[in-house]
Every structure is written in structure tokens, then in C-alpha cells.
Amino acid sequence: MFFRPRCSLCCIFFTIYTLMLMFMLSFLLFWIIISPSSVKFHVTDASLTQFNLTSNSTLHYNFKVNVTVRNPNNNIVVYYRRITAIAWYKDNGFGWVSLTPFDQGHKNTTFLQAVFVGQRVIKLKSKQLGEYKEEANVGIHKDLAVDFDLGVRAKFARFKSNTFSPPIVQCRRLRVPLISNGKSAPPFSVTRCSSGSFFSGRDADA
CATH class of the missing domain: 1.20.5 (Single alpha-helices involved in coiled-coils or other helix-helix interfaces)
Incomplete structure (x- = not known):
């Protein structure tokens, strides 16, 4: 009992x-x-119309990047609620821009463009400064990179996830020509970005 x-x-x-x-x-x-397969990011074109480092370590820049975003899945819709593009040069972040949110259906490719314009003080090491001068003489700057910090939701059938942050999308080792004085620049090589385990969320990918 x-x-x-x-x-x-x-x-x-x-x-x-x-x-x-x-x-x-x-x-x-x-x-x-x-x-689900990870969303694919590719930098299809990138160019510089200004990339001048002054004696007081101030970088004046005008940097444009074109990117394709491909959702390869047959049954998942991706809702991009936050898109922040971050520009880097030799591990120095120098530009940030917010892109317009959008929705992406299955088997869909979307084109994005990020334009970074402005000036910022960056600290290059002695070796990096030497590399910058060599690149400026050649007219192609190396070690440029663009990251994408995202906040997304995913939908399968009637199930829709909460907003989560995928791993940072990293587009690294970009060789970007400097366009100046009407000179023709060598073509940019399409570069695939690293998007990690896109749908697992940033914490799970760490």
C-alpha cells in the first residue's frame, strides 16, 4: 500500500x-x-580600385567582391536574416558591411555583392609591409579575404527552425588585381569558400 x-x-x-x-x-x-548539404559560396570576381597604405598605417580602400550562394538541397529553404561581410588583409580586419536579407529556395543560386569603401588604420608587421610593397608594384594584392557572418533559419516541409548562426563562411587567399589608370587587370580566379557544416550551427562545428 x-x-x-x-x-x-x-x-x-x-x-x-x-x-x-x-x-x-x-x-x-x-x-x-x-x-542536408552545406550551402556553397564562391567568390566569382573581386577587384580593387583603391588600396593605398599611407606612412601613418592608414589603409584607403575600395574593394568589391561578387559572390554566388548555392543552396544544393532539394527540400530545404534557407532564410538569411542577417548577413555581415567582413574584409581582411593579412589578418587585419579593415571593412564591414551589412547585406540585404533574402530567402533562398531549394536548388537555387543567389548573387551577392559586397562593396567596402573607406579608410582604416591597420598594423602590418615588417615582413607583411614588405609584401604589401611588392604586391603594389606588381598590381595584385594577396592575402585578402572576406568572411560572412550569418544568421539563418531553415525550413523543411512545414518544419521551420529557430534562427541560428552557421559557421563563419571563409573566403580566403584571394588574389585581387588593382585597377588603376585605365590599365587592364589580369582575370580573377574563381575561389571556393569554406562554409563548414552549415546546418549544424556554429557551436556544433567548433
């Missing part, structure tokens, strides 16, 4: 635990079945 309430309580907890476990396993199985 004295053990029935306790046994009933145990049964309730066991039932709740079992239901939670079944839900988690079902969700995991569901995600494995749809097996």
Missing part, C-alpha cells in the same frame, strides 16, 4: 523520459534522412 504512490510517480517519470528520448531519436533520424 505504501509503495503504490512512489511506483506511480516512477512510472510517470519513466514515461516522460521515454517520450523525450523517442522525440530526440525521431528528430535525429529525420535530420539524417533529409541529409
